[in-house]
Amino acid sequence: MQIRGVEKQFAGEVALRDINLDIRRGEVHGLVGANGAGKSTLIRCIAGVTVPDRGTITIDGTELRHGSPRASEAAGLAFIHQELNLVPHFSALENILLGAPKATRLLLIDWKTSGIAARAAAERVGIRFPLETRVSELSVAERWLVMISKALVRRANLIAMDEPTASLSAAESEQLFRIIRDLAGDGVAILYVSHRLDEVLDLCDRITVLRDGAIVDREVRGKLDKKGLVRAIIGHDVGHGEQRERRVVPRDGTPVFAARGVARGEAVKGVSFEVYPGEVFALGGLVGSGRTEVARLAIGADKLEAGHFEMNGARLDVADEAEAVSKGLALVPEERRAQGMLLDQSVAFNINLASLLQLRSVPGLPFVSAGKARGRAEHLMKQLAVKAPGAGAKISGLSGGNQQKTMIARWLRPGTKVLILDEPSRGVDVGAREEIHGAIRDLARNGVGIIVISSDVEELAILADRVVVLREGHVTGELVGDEISEARIIELSYMHGSEIGEPMEAKG
């Protein structure tokens, strides 16, 4: 497969820039990069889900038609995403053959004949369970094998895998690697996308590194070590740019907020941290490391399985979001559109949503004062420099940055004691980002406990006074003040399971 000059823009933002990539038969090709570097977009282009703005993709000399998942499949490309697209209540056999041409007899599917090819594929990947088992009864590792068999039945000659080992045990991963190498030996090309750099270094014949939508490095196996890979992922301009004076807040007294060994399922496995008044505290780590899940536990959206949270030294138990809010804990969510904004309502309505009780004309009577509501909205819009035609303008017409400011304004009220901001500057332009950062620092200075969650290491390095980095539900390290740098955060983010617990923690 050859990719030549593929580019893609989303709403003026460059997602892919002049991508040239060759994947040969029989090779395992690693694709790495930070969140948002363009890996998913590239794969979506190859899969025919996204139409690139320009560039060509050729397979064995034939050009692939853009934007057609069918054409991609016919050309022998198969894609295995993290959220394996299997039908849970179909058997493994039915799933393997789903969508593939099947032998028929009198218009009815002849499962016996069709099954032969499926069983051959299953044998090749080492499936030991009966193919009649329902997929819902299979483990994640077994489902992966079903997906790979499915690709083989369609005679795929390139299989793209997205984070295959994310939920596999070490032994299961080993088995998968063996299968991948076998397939490569048979001439199948594998495009292997992963955040686990050790795996990539170990498994892949060649590695391509994406950063900000462009290929920044490619190496054959052995020419690159983990340090070099990390450097390539974050770029060489580490530490350059808007560094600011960090405040190391004295940590005496009681923390305004604390997590004590909180855990839930596979996502969060015993996370502890303390947030002191006056500091900008941040949770770092890759997507899927458990940051957002910790936030959901804190606000009562999910139930804790172990551990507890504390607010101002007292144990904090919340049954649901409403109780969290009434106790002063609020979340500015990651998905602004889906979880934050009321798109068909005005800016003022959106700002005042969490303060309706304080805006009553007469306390005790349920009537909201239009004057007070408007006054509060206009005051906060001015304070946060929200650019809008007016408080009555619909929020859907605002830019991403102004929408995000509106979401923060919602919580600027006396009752807010701890504010969690999940990806506060996602989809926000640089100018608005600075203003949002300013607002966050102001809040912290006024004694509100601040927890920033961000995938953007640069943002963490600029904004945070203290960073706790998570990796697969564990805390891998804590950085304070001048220790905080993009490189250190990345290093902790990619730290592998076995290294956890080593003396990596640097106390301030």
Place this chain on the structure above:
Amino acid sequence: MTTAAEGQKTTMARRPGSGKRAALIFVSRYGTIIGLLAMIVFFSIAAPTTFPTMANFLNILSQASLTAIIAAGLTYTLVVGEFDLSVGFVASFIGLIVCGLMANQGFPIPIAIIASLALGTFIGCINGLLVTKVGINAVIATLGVGTILSGIGFSYSAFPIAVGIPRDFTLISLGRIVFGVPNPVVIMFAVLAILWVVLNKTDLGQKMQAVGSNIEAARLSGIRVDRIKLFAFMTAGFCAALTGILLSSLLGSGTLGAGDGYLLNAFAAVFLGSATLREGQFHIFGTLVGVMILAVGFNGLSIFGAPTHFQPIFKGGILVFAVGLSALARRYAASS
């Protein structure tokens, strides 16, 4: 090259499109009101002696009043993003029960009415609990509850309850206490005014709008989403019960299935209303406009002696038209 050409194409395509879009938005906002006024003007010109008279207007309003009350309650469930298909059955059931309480149990009129309204609210509460706490889809839950009610109604009294109802009970709907205006019209305006104030001027109403607009955002803003929905269902149950009582008073009897037909009328009105002034949002004033369109239409049809089977054709047609208009309005509002 290709992108430049495509860019040109889109800018060129946008110009004629934006005019069309503005027109569509205008139609979707004011279309229903213009349609209502046009119908009134048309009927006034076509039947100058029978249509535009005070008596006929009061007649239209009193025909509209029962639909308006039940539709206003239904509007609340749609505002919070749910559905209530049981309102027609609740009206029928309560209409039967209120007569039964007076005829069989000998309850005085006020007690029978209060008990019936409470029962209607309780049925709404059950609907709400099934939807929020059990997690049944609102369409299924309310259709199920409604069907059960029609069965209970049948076992309660398969024949109309007409004997033993105090004469004063019929005066509720037939009387004209305020300035000669029929009582149901006065009750309608009172109910609509209260529901309008609650929806637009209280924090409860703002929370309802928030829940309907984005339930996840509402939840994260500390709103107890389930309670808000429960309140909406209880209001719908109360309004349906009120319509049922007024209907029985009008008929002078409690008749099985008498109120079932209000379901479709109410839905048609509410969806017509959602295409009024605001793009695709449900609101009380819009519902009133929707109800009036139906009432004026029915009235005009009967003045011109159109056969009765025209009524369902008109009703069904306008429902499809209204929902279509509302869907279009919503789509354009979303894309702007």
